Amino acid sequence: MKAITYSAYGNPLELTEVDEPKIGPDWVKVAVKASSVNPVDWKIGSGGLDGALDTFFPVTPGWDVAGVVEAVGPAVTTLAPGDEVFGYVRKDAVHGGTYAQKVSAPIRTVTKKPQSLSFAEAAAVPLAGLTAYQSLVHHLDVKAGETVLIHAASGGVGLFAVQIARALGLRVLGTASEVNHDYLRALDVVPFTYGDGLVERVRAEFPDGVDAVLDLNGSDLAISPGLLADSSPGRIASVIDPVVKDMGGHYVFVTPDADDLDALAALADDGKLTVEIAATFALADAQKAWDLSQEGHTRGKIVITVD
Structure with a gap:
């Protein structure tokens, strides 16, 4: 072959x-x-x-x-x-x-x-979808009605993460380049630009902060605790940098899991994951x-x- x-x-x-x-x-x-x-x-x-x-x-x-x-x-x-x-x-x-x-x-x-x-x-x-699903469901333990901020929301994993988060009943904020902001808005995501001043930009629109942060690029991980409503680093997960564990958060290395794949398949067949x-x-x-x-x-x- x-x-x-x-x-x-x-x-x-x-x-x-x-x-x-x-x-x-x-x-x-x-x-x-x-x-x-x-x-x-x-x-x-x-x-x-x-x-x-x-x-x-x-x-x-x-x-x-x-x-x-x-x-x-x-x-x-x-x-x-x-x-x-x-x-x-x-x-x-x-x-x-x-x-x-x-x-x-x-x-x-x-x-x-x-x-x-x-x-x-x-x-x-599979890999990108499982990474998003396991980060949100198994590591961040998100609940309907909560607010999550996803760094690199328009990337390969990010696009699955925002859809899964919306399907779970979350309000979603996402960082991305300006060129992708309209695309994220179409997915019912509130977009923010990366980098310096991010905490201030988010707090200006969401003074109480967010309930959880999913880091998919590493560049804004260090400032992520400042985005949280209760400053609890246990509600931060990163798929990029294991240093998140030193902050009290979760490092995610995706695991093969047929049950989680079934959950993704169900979301797709329900029209909630494209x-x-x-x-x-x-x-x-x-x-x-x-x-x-x-x-x-x-x-x-x-x-x-x-x-």
């Missing part, structure tokens, strides 16, 4: 022939229809996470997937061949990822695809997809489709 690989850190991506993946008793084999690019993909490819993750070359990158179940292990009872699925296929080591025609996946990492989303749209959801695709590339053009992602100026997700 064909897959994208790199043979050493920093090497360009290549379309190559690789062996089909094996499946364990509680794994499934998925015929991939689409994957999506997350910044962590090329950060791993550069060696930036070598100290945290075991890597075995050649590497096929990618953790997001949408496709069709081709085979299941003997212990699998929740999925069957022919099922359309999506998932966040993060394994214990970096080697056989989702930029491929087929991928093996532990059953805990995949679930049935939202019926309302195409394969391309579904592939854009997907913006910034660009689509064929599998053979994965390097171009990485190049675009590294420019850092896209709104929405970059998707890789697989024939």
Whole structure:
């Protein structure tokens, strides 16, 4: 089968022939229809996470997937061949990822695809959507009626976070570049510009502050306690900087979880979670997809489709 690989850190991506993946008793084999690019993909490819993750070359990158179940292990009872699925296929080591025609996946990492989303749209959801969902629900423990401020609200994770927050009944504030303010207003988000004076700008409109802060860029993390209504750093979560723990907040490293994926699928099928695709590339053009992602100026997700 064909897959994208790199043979050493920093090497360009290549379309190559690789062996089909094996499946364990509680794994499934998925015929991939689409994957999506997350910044962590090329950060791993550069060696930036070598100290945290075991890597075995050649590497096929990618953790997001949408496709069709081709085979299941003997212990699998929740999925069957022919099922359309999506998932966040993060394994214990970096080697056989989702930029491929087929991928093996532990059953805990995949679930049935939202019926309302195409394969391309579904592939854009898992990592970013789970990051947003787990941050808000499991770490910040938000409740309907509360106010949350999301840093980098127009980014890949941010666009899911604002929709999930609205679906949970929250009032949402978001930081973003001026060019994205009208877009956020259309999502019922109150936009603010990043940087110096942010606390004063927020307090001018919301004198009592906010109940929780979700940091998705790191640049305004240090001033975030000043945005909170009760100055409790336990209501701050960051997916960027573990220093948030020293502040008394929560550091979020997204976890594969089929139940949380089901919750995202339900939001999508209820019309409460939509997907913006910034660009689509064929599998053979994965390097171009990485190049675009590294420019850092896209709104929405970059998707890789697989024939």
